[in-house]
Amino acid sequence: MTGHLAVRRATAWTACIAAVVSLLTVAAGSATAAPVAQASRxxxxxxxxxxxxxxxxxxxxxxxxxxxxxxxxxxxxxxxxxxxxxxxxxxxxxxxxxxxxxxxxxxxxxxxxxxxxxxxxxxxxxxxxxxxxxxxxxxxxxxxxxxxxxxxxxxxxx
Amino acid sequence: MTLRGTVLAALAAMIAAGVGAAAAGAASDPGVRLTAAFPRDARLGAETPVAVGLKIAPRHLPAPVEELRLRFPDTLGIATSGLGAATCSRPAADFEKVMIAAVRLAGCSPNAVMGRGTARAEVRLGGHDRASSLVIPELANVTMLAAPFRADRFGLLFLANGQRPFGVTLAFAGEIGPAPRPFGGSLVMRVPPVPNQFDAVVALTQIAFEIGARDIRYRRGSGARASWYRPEGIVLPRRCPRAGFRFELELRLADGRRPRASAVAPCPRPATG
Known part of the structure; x- marks a missing residue:
């Protein structure tokens, strides 16, 4: 039982970390892709x-x-x-x-x-x-x- | 094939031929015939002369021609040819009196020659009425020359050197100007009436000329170092336009009528290699 709980906790943590990493990646990506106003010449x-x-x-x-x-x-x-x-x-x-x-x-x-x-x-x-x-x-x-x-x-x- | 099948096939062929002929000459007047052709050895993508012929039946259209307008295909390279390396200008008075005291090229540079051909006209002595006048056919050599560019149009000069029996030289003004689609331009020749002091009417009945004729020679250099070369003729496109090269002729007659005729020059073969 304890073993099962440990596995489930580890899986949950892994999922959380993955979600945070993916969120950060998206945020970083969108930061670089954000339109930067350039003055036309x-x-x-x-x-x-x-x-x-x-x-x-x-x-x-x-x-x-x-x-x-x-x-x-x-x-x-x-x-x-x-x-x-x-x-x-x-x-x-x-x-x-x-x-x-x-x-x-x-x-x-x-x-x-x-x-x-x-x-x-x-x-x-x-x-x-x-x-x-x-x-x-x-x-x-x-x-x-x-x-x-x-x-x-x-x-x-x- | 059964007899019924043969009859049906023949009927279908007749209908198809009739539709084709009607489409080709939809606006054609029976009194005018236009022909257009390239030489047998012409090739797509290469330069070539273009032969154009016009015949008018004076019995159908007795009034003299005052203007001839030949619309040519969009893809035909007249402006991209080497024709008209020089231009020739004549005084405006020449085009009013029509008959000029000059022979051959009337002092124009041979480098202005763009085309050559022949014309036949009826000289009607004793009035405008063809039936009551004395009609004498006259044969002339026609030379088409480049004239100065004016008002967005390439100027042209036509010289008709009469051969027999009158042997006079006539000068006509013309131009290459715009034309509605699908044409690339229109070649215009103005044929005003010969001044009436001679009580004669000159009515054009036939003209055949070759633009970029192969016997045209231009001079390069001057004096002892002068040499002659053949200018590049009309440049054909590398691909044939759909339904061939279509030409259309519109005449303006002295009685106000505007008969038309059209012709399609068949596609030459593609260049090899």
Whole structure:
């Protein structure tokens, strides 16, 4: 009988200790996961991208290159070129990635053609996971090699 | 298969063919015929010329064409081609008087040539009424050239060099502008009436041209170091659009009618390798 009681007491203590430990763990976990308010930051951005042709498919042109300026990194683009220039652009920086939608128009013909328009942040990762912002861009493309340089100026909040 | 089965299968095939034809030419006018095609050796994902042809039956549509609007597929890479490395501008007065004192490219750079073809027109001497006028067919070589970019549109210049019997050069303005979905743009050619001092009406009856024709050559460099190269033609997508490459033509006639026709260019084969 005494043996049975001892076993039952030991089991109860073990259960208690386990419950306390698990409670403490949950409390500690929730303490680290609690949202910490971070002040968002808004900066003026000036970027210059040098792009080269990756491939063309019909009216869609794929380019890649490097960006220098406020957010240096690598750039990949996908533009549909008709009487408008629409598409998306992704910049991979050390702090994270930024994805933008592009809406513009060609502005001239010839071997060296100009284009311009606006771009808007549609997503991001890392430091730019909650980024938002818009920019205006101007570019020049060589229609023989499809190498392009694009300059963008805008504001970014992240 | 039984006789009943054969009859039913034939009926089903006839109905299917009828529905298909009706869908393809739902808004087509019997007086206009449009054709569009790529060469047999064209490949998806590669560059190619595009051949477009238009025929008008003057008995059905006697009024002269004043504007031709060709809507082309969204996936067709006209702006991503190498065509129009230079632009050619003519004085606005040329497009009012239509007939110009020039030959061949009228002083334009060969690097502005985007397409070539032929046209046939009826020259009606003695008035607008086709029945009471003397109708003389005229054949011309047509060159499509890039013109300066204006108001969000790629400018175009069409030169028609008459061959026989009149042999005059006509200049027409045009543009590549936006088009409603599912089209990627519209190629417009404006054909104003020839000034009436000649008491003649020129009515376009046929035009066939190749955008990005393979015999187009552009000049690189100048002087003794100049060389010639073939510009990149229209870039095809790597995948065929559903139901092929659809083109639509809308004409504006002098009597206000707007007949339409459509055509589907069959899909070329995919590129190998």
């Amino acid at each position: 808004t900066i003026n951005v000036t970027e210059r991208a040098s792009l080269h042709l990756v491939k063309k498919s019909g009216s869609t042109i794929y380019q890649a290159g490097t960006a220098t300026g406020t957010l240096p990194g690598t750039v990949t683009t996908r533009f549909k070129v008709t009487t408008k220039v629409t598409g998306s652009l992704k910049i991979v920086t050390r702090g994270g990635t930024l994805t933008m939608s592009v809406n513009g128009r060609p502005r001239s013909m010839g071997t060296t053609a100009r284009f311009g328009g606006t771009m808007r942040v549609t997503g991001g990762t890392g430091r730019y996971a909650r980024a938002r912002g818009t920019a205006r861009f101007e570019g020049v493309v060589n229609r023989r090699t499809w190498a392009a340089t694009v300059t963008a100026r805008g504001r970014l909040t992240y």
